Amino acid sequence: MEAGRAVKSAIMLAFIIFFVVMMARAIIGSYTLTPQSTAEDLRGLPLWEIPLVYLWDYIQHGWLCLGFAFSIAGVFSEFLPQSFMLRYMSSGRRVSYLVATVLAPVFCVCSCTMVPIFSGLLYAGAGIGPALTFLLVAPANNILADIVTIQVLGWRVAIADMVAAGIAAIAIGYFVSKTPWGREFESRFAGNRGNPGQARAVELVEQPLDERLWSALKFGGYLARQILPAFFVGLVAVSYVQAFFPEELVRAYLTGPLGVVVAALLGGPLYTPTLIEVALGKALVNLGMSPGATVAWLMGQPYDIPNSLSTSRIVGWRIVVTYGVMSFIAAVASGLIYGVLVGTF
Amino acid sequence: MRKLKVEVIGVNPPCRRCKQAEDNARKAAARLGEEGVEVEVIKLDVSSGETVSRFGLVMSPAVAVNGVVRIMGKVPDPGVVERILRKEL
Numbered sequence: 028m029e030a031g032r033a034v035k036s037a038i039m040l041a042f043i044i045f046f047v048v049m050m051a052r053a054i055i056g057s058y059t060l061t062p063q064s065t066a067e068d069l070r071g072l073p074l075w076e077i078p079l080v081y082l083w084d085y086i087q088h089g090w091l092c093l094g095f096a097f098s099i100a101g102v103f104s105e106f107l108p109q110s111f112m113l114r115y116m117s118s119g120r121r122v123s124y125l126v127a128t129v130l131a132p133v134f135c136v137c138s139c140t141m142v143p144i145f146s147g148l149l150y151a152g153a154g155i156g157p158a159l160t161f162l163l164v165a166p167a168n169n170i171l172a173d174i175v176t177i178q179v180l181g182w183r184v185a186i187a188d189m190v191a192a193g194i195a196a197i198a199i200g201y202f203v204s205k206t207p208w209g210r211e212f213e214s215r216f217a218g219n220r221g222n223p224g225q226a227r228a229v230e231l232v233e234q235p236l237d238e239r240l241w242s243a244l245k246f247g248g249y250l251a252r253q254i255l256p257a258f259f260v261g262l263v264a265v266s267y268v269q270a271f272f273p274e275e276l277v278r279a280y281l282t283g284p285l286g287v288v289v290a291a292l293l294g295g296p297l298y299t300p301t302l303i304e305v306a307l308g309k310a311l312v313n314l315g316m317s318p319g320a321t322v323a324w325l326m327g328q329p330y331d332i333p334n335s336l337s338t339s340r341i342v343g344w345r346i347v348v349t350y351g352v353m354s355f356i357a358a359v360a361s362g363l364i365y366g367v368l369v370g371t372f
Numbered sequence: 373m374r375k376l377k378v379e380v381i382g383v384n385p386p387c388r389r390c391k392q393a394e395d396n397a398r399k400a401a402a403r404l405g406e407e408g409v410e411v412e413v414i415k416l417d418v419s420s421g422e423t424v425s426r427f428g429l430v431m432s433p434a435v436a437v438n439g440v441v442r443i444m445g446k447v448p449d450p451g452v453v454e455r456i457l458r459k460e461l
Contacts, residue, residue, distance in 0.1 A: 110444050113429045143419045143432055145381045150424040228427055229441040232456055242446050249389065 034235045038299055040085040041238040043102060046095040055302055062088060065313065069270035082259060083268030085306075089178075093251070096174040101247025103133050105239050110229070116157060117148050122139070123157035124200060128193040132173055141165060146341050155213045155342070156204030159350060163196040163340065169249065172301040179309050184318060187365045188325040194276060195326065195357035208345040249355050254302060261303030269310040282317040287362035290320035294327020319366025322331070326358035378406070378412045380433040381427070381441070384417040393433035393447045394419035405451055411457065 062084040069077050111132045112222050116123050134144075141162065148158035166172070176185040203209040234242075242331070279290050294304065308324050316324070339347040378397050382390025394415060401411035415421050420434040427436065431445030436451060442456050 071424065092377075106443065110431055117429050144429070146419040147424055147429045150419065150421055151429045163384055228436070229430070229444070231444060232442045232452075234452065237448075238452065242448075246446065253388075 029213070032235055034239040036240055039244060041235065042096050042348045043240075044093070046098050047294070047343075049091050050095040053198070054193065054341070062150060062267065062309075065267075066270055066274070069266065070272075077270050078263040078266045080264055082213050085262055092178045093255070094176060096171050097247040099173045099174065099247075100169075100245070100250055101243040104242035104246050109134060110231075113148075116161060117151040118151035123153055123161050124197050127157050127161040127200075128164050129195055131161060132168045132189075134165050135170055142337050145338070149216055149341070150217050150283040154204060155209050155346070156200040158200075159203055160196045160200035160344075161353065163350065164193055166334075167192045167292075167299060169301075170181070171254075174303070175302055176305050179193050179305050179371065180312065180321065180325075184321050184325070184365075184367070187368075191322065191357070191361035191365070192326055195354065195361065199353045199357065202353060203346055203349050208343065209349070212342055212346060241256060254300060257300055258302045258306070259275050261300070262306055264302075265306045265310045268307065269313060272310075274314050274336045277311060277314040277316055281311060282315065284363060286317050286320040287323045287366060290316065290361055291327055291358035291362060294324040295351075295355065317355060317366065317371060318369050319362040319371075321362075322365040323358045323362030326354070326361055352360075373386060374400075374409060374461055375446055376409065376460055378388055378411060378413045378453070378457070379416050379436040379439075381416045381418050381423060382432045383438065387417075387432075389447050390433040393443075396450045397435055397453050399419065399450035400457060403450070403454055404457055409457075411459065440449070442451060 049217075062081060064081055065083045069081065072080060112126065116126045143164045145158050148161060149155065173185065173189060176188065200236070205214065260338070280286060304325065304327075308321055312321055334345050335351060378401060380390070380394045380397050382393065386394070394413070397413050401413050404411050416436075418430060418434070423430070426439075427434075427441050430441060431442075432447065433447060434441050435443040435448060435456075437456055438459055443452070448456075
């Protein structure tokens with residue numbers, strides 16, 4: 028029994044370590060993990076062959092990055108005390124903002140639990156501010172999205188996006204909590220404040236290592252099954268963008284200050300899972316999108332339409348419109364600032 | 373004969389993982405049922421006021437046995453739920 032557990036643990040650990048080591052090697056050797064196909068490569072091919080070539084190109088380079096990202100996402104969700112962090116976040120103090128921003132990347136919750144956690148934070152009396160900060164920062168900055176963004180778009184743009192998204196989320200959460208409708212909404216849950224963190228009927232069981240590793244890998248696999256089909260469909264679309272989208276249009280509208288505004292506008296309402304947004308961003312970058320516009324594009328995540336609708340059912344449209352407009356402004360501002368910092372728009 | 377109560381805390385409408393957690397809890401309940409232990413399996417909504425006031429903020433899916441959350445933020449295998457239930461007997 029004990030020996031069996033040890034063997035199982037060793038096999039699963041070896042699997043995870045394999046991805047970590049391979050990934051480290053790839054980074055040290057600056058081996059590229061993104062598709063190399065250019066518009067010229069793709070354009071000459073028959074229409075049906077374009078997505079296949081692009082996908083194959085992607086998988087050849089990307090399997091390692093995706094395998095690493097999904098394994099690590101599983102390990103994080105299993106081995107980091109997420110429930111403890113959530114409690115801290117719902118403490119209703121100013122520090123909750125910081126906790127929400129800094130710890131959000133470790134939450135790899137599937138999208139169907141984002142909104143429940145958000146409403147749970149509200150019920151628990153965390154206040155609309157930290158709850159909103161969490162809602163805005165978690166989908167854009169989770170570890171899965173971060174790893175893929177770094178690999179596909181480079182660490183500079185990725186870090187700029189993470190930092191800007193974090194700052195924007197805090198500012199927006201804080202601002203909304205000060206608006207009349209934000210206060211009004213918050214007052215409904217005021218009676219709940221102070222409850223969380225008290226003794227609760229929660230005593231988690233301790234599980235042996237092999238069960239926990241298995242649970243981690245299972246969750247990684249679940250995330251992969253959940254995300255990859257849409258991701259590959261997205262890549263098919265990306266392959267056509269890469270092949271046929273006129274470079275002149277990208278050059279004209281996705282560079283310079285105007286480009287930042289256009290990218291922020293496009294990045295938002297377009298409902299795309301983060302990974303597809305990253306892949307599509309890469310295709311546009313290949314076609315000439317400027318770095319500033321890329322950051323604005325990535326920051327457009329929080330105000331896509333389906334998410335906004337489900338949130339507005341909980342908090343009302345006024346709060347959603349407020350944070351939507353503010354996210355847009357933040358996306359434009361971050362794009363402009365990044366453009367100035369790197370010296371090219 | 374002892375009676376046990378299992379509450380599966382998930383989102384409403386249920387997502388795949390919450391459904392899976394409920395199924396696994398029911399499998400474990402059925403195994404104990406064969407031995408004559410009565411196990412009641414109930415679903416709770418993670419974001420209802422009642423759930424939050426009882427357990428605080430939990431990550432879904434979560435499994436509570438006799439009113440105490442034992443598993444949070446993951447789908448337990450039937451064997452894991454069964455082991456927790458047996459400890460309660």
